[in-house]
Amino acid sequence: MARTTGSHAGITGPRVRQAALRLFAQRGYAAVSMRAIAAEVGVQAGALYNYTPDKQSLLFDLMRAHMEDLLTQTSDAQGDPLVRLKDFVSFHIRYHADRPDEVFIAYMELRNLEPENFTRIEALRRTYEDQLERILCDGAAAGVFRVSDPKIVTLAIIAMLTGVNTWFREGGRLSLDEVVAQYWDMVRKAVGAA
């Protein structure tokens, strides 16, 4: 793509983040150079520093944006725990399937965050997990679920659902609807729902 020199305010910034996202997910943060990101965008390496103070901020901003977006799309709705659990399973699988790169980075690049950044991302993740734990506790209290240790079950369910991203491909043997149905069946049984 031929590119002309000039002003691209408001265009290059997002393209930098998108290129970083793709490359970090594909090769890993440590294996991606600023030059590689610049090449993907179609600029020279120096130009990147108009959009990020450094490489670490690029990683952190991607992870924070992903986690915050995840949290804004969920809610602490009240109501039938069984319905809420089913909605959670469906939402989690679909949301993650739609954003494989973001999910991959959020899980794989935690150790490449500087300590302060790591703490902030972990807090966001904990907030998300708490939403599922809340559903399980409510269901257990209402006698709808048989869950002896909601914390463990929360982690087990999230690990199971997130695992879909390691193998699911659009156009494969199963549609996303079928995948959601299969996992909902397993989750429902695992929590002892009728």
Added chain:
Amino acid sequence: MARTTGSHAGITGPRVRQAALRLFAQRGYAAVSMRAIAAEVGVQAGALYNYTPDKQSLLFDLMRAHMEDLLTQTSDAQGDPLVRLKDFVSFHIRYHADRPDEVFIAYMELRNLEPENFTRIEALRRTYEDQLERILCDGAAAGVFRVSDPKIVTLAIIAMLTGVNTWFREGGRLSLDEVVAQYWDMVRKAVGAA
């Protein structure tokens, strides 16, 4: 540790692999330099090349050793599918909990393998997954399990079980026995066993 110059045949080799294992798991393959591994062992970088042709081989050998050890410790035993499934769950959790570094590398560093090495590791992983799938198919055929899609259930169970490694710590709130019991309870229910 003061170290003298001299011969260490049969000693330094394992220490190199152990140092690489620890550092790769902690910081990631791409972020670990040969100098860092050498420093951990207590030798100069050049000396490492007496034990490995290059950094890539170091990674591949660690992953292959882990997967092959995993496979030698499992079997295609016949018998009651419910018993075999319970044994699988217990084995998987305990084996992985005992080797957090190996497990972490085996799951996180796949993308840093050269194509040929990647293919070989993936084949080993597939062999392991097939063992669980076989148990589920046998159980479904015998009417002991209600599993509509054994492939999906296999992947879901393995993801769930392997997830234990992200949070389990010796001396924490739960013992490993308790963790195994909790997960077995979930798996048993999820496959629809009585």
Added chain:
DNA sequence: GTCTATACGTGGATAGAC
């Protein structure tokens, strides 16, 4: 078998011209 020294490429980040 390990050391020191080094070749040579690439890394993140900055300066200053345009």
Added chain:
DNA sequence: GTCTATCCACGTATAGAC
């Protein structure tokens, strides 16, 4: 806002002395 040029640290890997 982007480019070119550059600084300097660090990367893998090798050569040759001991």
